[in-house]
Amino acid sequence: MQYFAGIEGGSTNSKLVVLSKAGKILCKKRGGPTNPYLSFPKTVRTISSLVSDAKRELGLDLEKPFGGLGLTLAGIDDEKIYTDMLSHFRALPEIAKQYDLTSDTIGPVETAFGPGHVSVVIISGTGSACRLVTEKGEQYKCGGWGHILADEGSAYHTSVDAIKMVIRREEKNYLENSFTRVFDIEPLRNKMKEYFGIQKCEEIVPIFYHHFEKKRIAGFTKSIADLAFKENDELAKSILRRTGKKLSSLVRGAIEQYKMDHPMPKKLNIIGVGSVWNSWDIVGKSFLEEFQNVNLKFCVLNETAAIGAATSVARKSGVHIPLDRSKLIKVIYEN
Template sequence: MLKQLFVGIEGGATCSKLVVLSGRTGRILCRKHGGPTNPWLSFDSTIKNIRSLVDSARMNFGQQESFRNTRFQGLGLTLSGVDSHQIQRKILDSLCMKGNKCLANEYHLASDTLGPLETAFGPRQAGCVLISGTGSCARMISKAGKLYRAGGWGHILSDEGSAYHTSLKLIRLIIQRIEHRGSEHIGTRKYDISTLKDLMFRYFKISSIKEFMPLFYSTFNKSNIAGFTKEIAQAANNNDPLAQYCFTRAGYYLASLLKSVYRQYLEDNPKPRSLNLLGVGSMWKSWEYISPNFVNNLDNIPFTFHTLKDTSAIGAASFVARKVGIEIPLNRKQLVNIIYKN
């Protein structure tokens, strides 16, 4: 066994990140990147990608075959799409079913919302994580460990304020304007669409809106649609008013998610002096455009807004170490940036 070595994996619908932490010092001894590990996209690929990541990390600690068959002391996984106990059990059973290829002596599996909270704030700390990447969701945890949730139901039922949702709404708007149908948002009629329309055609490698049909049906790829938001963000930075509006609107949806979990939390807990809020996901890189509408729609909720400096895989490793009685020494103040405080 690779004693005092704990693996953490942050897994999402687009990619996954792995770290190996020393249980004694908290130092990161190894980093790896891999494919998506959301079981709802492909369960078999999720298991394959987890195994591939851990095997790749294990090779950092020796080339001999005996090392390849040696287990880490713990493997912590915080993955998107694993809120139910049934899917968690299925993943853990699949990872351990091949005898000597079992990856670790101990496992801990939790949703991708808990890894960031553990990384930023540690155990027994109340806090809220607002994820806005490919998808979106809000999760809040009390000091007693009770979890409150809003969103996270996927791109058909929710994902408001996410990169996918932002791209989709802009694509709809451009199609409506091309067809002279106006738009579903009256306030957007004043904006010129020409820059973003050209970016859209270039990004999706199409020459007419008719070519969107396979992209949303026969060859649909959620991450590909969400990726268009990077182009929107670049246009916003280049002062395109419609692009900036896209992020302003996302701020409203994200504020709604936060208010939902906050109201649930207050049913069981006193009002916090300042809510520890953690923003995770690529959308928060556009905080400059999101923040005005986000803050103005929070109904005066007191909060301190943080972002992570490093991967939430650190929290995943910390979870599994604690499960075997080891508290990895982490300086959490060095793991976060404070972006805003009201």
């Protein structure tokens, strides 16, 4: 039997699936981060380990390659990284016979909608990025430059925005938006101290400059969401609404690029990926305000984008894997 594997990887963790030619999920595995831009050696080790673990679970010979391995990874957009990654695995005949490498924005589109559609993926997890993919596979990019240059609308930048707000209020600094200054800062300040385990604002500095962990800082967004939803805090809600606006700006940027070459599609299929979309009732509604006159469908995945990575490499190998995509997505909004 021929097997096709796919891996969805990012800066936080990775997911592997193995599919049969009939589209049945035979195996699922989880592993560490696989962002080659951050660590090429660690990424290739993790991928090789995931593949070996999957073969063991399936009772396969470790030296027998999969029919194909699809990788949808953060950081793979870099041309040198892409070439080096492909060369590395092609030199390992026991891994797979065929490879398909794409960015972490393409796997979700393939999983949710398949080829042949104008589709948009908007990622908002630890980082953020947007891609619009045409029927022919052309890509229009907005965002995805990393947390120093961009990542607006991500969990990391949402957390940083909130922390800056606390600091500025502490200093009576009028760089804070005049709209948010009317809200009580105390609940957010308390959440920040509780989450980071600090007693005063000055103690946040070493967390950013001496013990920096992007994932840890991004995780504070969950506390902000709890404050908004569980405690009905207006400041927290305003922070999440601003996140929604930033994400809509990324999508609008990709659309504007697309419209320079094509007419606006009759319907826009959007797939949202990442933990920030769990706050849909605030983030999503703010996001949709920018698309009131656009015919669109917004979905999230019920399954990992590794499925799309596997079907894509199978198609590259001449094998069409049938999928019931209606079971792979959850439609949150459609007009």
